[in-house]
Amino acid sequence: MTEQRTPVDSSTNHDKKVIVGMSGGVDSSVSALILMQQGYQVEGLFMKNWDEDDGTEYCTAKDDLADAQAVSDKLGIKLHTANFAAEYWDNVFEHFLAEYKAGRTPNPDILCNKEIKFKAFLEYAIELGADYIATGHYVRRGERNGEPVLLKGLDANKDQSYFLHAVGKDEIAKTLFPVGELEKPEVRRLAEEFGLITHNKKDSTGICFIGERRFKDFLEQYLPAQPGDIETLSGDKIGRHFGLMYHTIGQRQGLGIGGLSNYPDEPWYVVEKDLDRNVLLVTQGGQHESLFKTHLIADNFDWVARTKPSFPLTCKAKCRYRQADQDCTITELTDGRVEVSFIEPQRAITPGQSVVFYLDDLCLGGGIINVAFNK
Numbered sequence: 001m002t003e004q005r006t007p008v009d010s011s012t013n014h015d016k017k018v019i020v021g022m023s024g025g026v027d028s029s030v031s032a033l034i035l036m037q038q039g040y041q042v043e044g045l046f047m048k049n050w051d052e053d054d055g056t057e058y059c060t061a062k063d064d065l066a067d068a069q070a071v072s073d074k075l076g077i078k079l080h081t082a083n084f085a086a087e088y089w090d091n092v093f094e095h096f097l098a099e100y101k102a103g104r105t106p107n108p109d110i111l112c113n114k115e116i117k118f119k120a121f122l123e124y125a126i127e128l129g130a131d132y133i134a135t136g137h138y139v140r141r142g143e144r145n146g147e148p149v150l151l152k153g154l155d156a157n158k159d160q161s162y163f164l165h166a167v168g169k170d171e172i173a174k175t176l177f178p179v180g181e182l183e184k185p186e187v188r189r190l191a192e193e194f195g196l197i198t199h200n201k202k203d204s205t206g207i208c209f210i211g212e213r214r215f216k217d218f219l220e221q222y223l224p225a226q227p228g229d230i231e232t233l234s235g236d237k238i239g240r241h242f243g244l245m246y247h248t249i250g251q252r253q254g255l256g257i258g259g260l261s262n263y264p265d266e267p268w269y270v271v272e273k274d275l276d277r278n279v280l281l282v283t284q285g286g287q288h289e290s291l292f293k294t295h296l297i298a299d300n301f302d303w304v305a306r307t308k309p310s311f312p313l314t315c316k317a318k319c320r321y322r323q324a325d326q327d328c329t330i331t332e333l334t335d336g337r338v339e340v341s342f343i344e345p346q347r348a349i350t351p352g353q354s355v356v357f358y359l360d361d362l363c364l365g366g367g368i369i370n371v372a373f374n375k
């Protein structure tokens with residue numbers, strides 16, 4: 001069902017300038033369109049944050065810029081361009097590499113939102129005279145007790161609050177999220193109705209600004225691979241891995257083992273990375289009990305309200321983007337980290353990924369998973 005958009009009194013918006021992050025995708029194209037319909041003074045900004053342009057199919061920045069320009073021309077808005085590659089490298093990519101080096105599986109898009117889209121871009125837009133920025137994220141801005149809050153997007157399939165949980169309330173207050181009020185099919189329909197060439201463009205995948213690449217080849221350019229053994233939980237060596245960093249807890253593909261005479265012919269799954277011994281621990285069966293944990297400890301919290309909630313807190317959590325909300329209780333440990341205890345055991349909780357907390361539609365914020373265990 002398509003939600004009705006709240007009618008907007010466009011007469012109050014005409015003296016407000018909004019700069020929309022135009023990626024050359026359909027969501028930001030329609031965001032610009034909606035803001036124009038709402039009477040704002042709209043301009044666009046295309047960011048290029050990854051400088052390597054090796055002419056391969058992975059680098060779509062040129063095509064994306066052309067699409068952002070075509071949509072801006074169609075809407076009759078000015079398109080700025082900016083390059084935050086230095087900020088991206090220093091504040092996102094180096095951290096991403098350090099996390100991989102430490103054997104964790106980071107989520108660079110969360111840091112990219114915090115450091116680039118809602119910091120470098122926001123600051124730049126304000127210098128250009130913007131009252132607000134806007135993005136095509138499927139989230140909503142709300143208000144609780146007079147403070148701006150981050151709410152899930154209305155389209156439950158597209159909600160992107162998981163990726164925005166590290167953005168603070170002051171930045172949320174300066175951002176408009178026009179498509180957060182809509183369902184994706186309606187966004188594509190609007191794009192088609194208004195003749196925007198991005199109406200049927202495929203959704204972007206891969207790491208924001210770096211794109212969809214052969215991940216192993218890409219990472220290999222920056223981090224030396226350290227091959228090691230693959231072992232079963234009972235300590236049998238059954239193969240070799242190219243480097244722990246290429247593997248993720250719960251992962252099935254890419255292990256290169258199979259057809260072992262002592263084991264049934266079933267797929268193998270990564271259960272744990274033993275960093276001290278550089279060993280990948282695996283088991284057979286995607287639902288094996290060793291893949292399920294009831295507790296985790298997390299740190300490095302970013303609360304949208306910029307103050308932590310009072311603990312213990314009973315709420316919902318996601319340990320990965322594509323996951324239904326899970327019931328949990330959060331308690332604070334004496335060292336400042338928090339322990340999350342789930343009602344249902346969770347599959348493949350992955351150190352380095354974010355755990356993000358919710359009260360219904362309200363996104364509270366989240367932290368980085370250190371370790372998962374059963375009690």
Ligand SMILES: Nc1ncnc2c1ncn2[C@@H]1O[C@H](COP(=O)(O)OP(=O)(O)OP(=O)(O)O)[C@@H](O)[C@H]1O
Nearest residue numbers: 021022023025026027028045046047135136137204
């Ligand atoms: N290169 C870019 N320049 C400016 N803004 C960008 C850029 N990339 C992403 N954004 C902003 O961040 C939002 C979310 O980016 P994401 O990569 O998740 O794309 P998306 O959900 O596929 O959206 P879109 O359809 O607009 O590409 C975009 O809608 C856009 O507002």
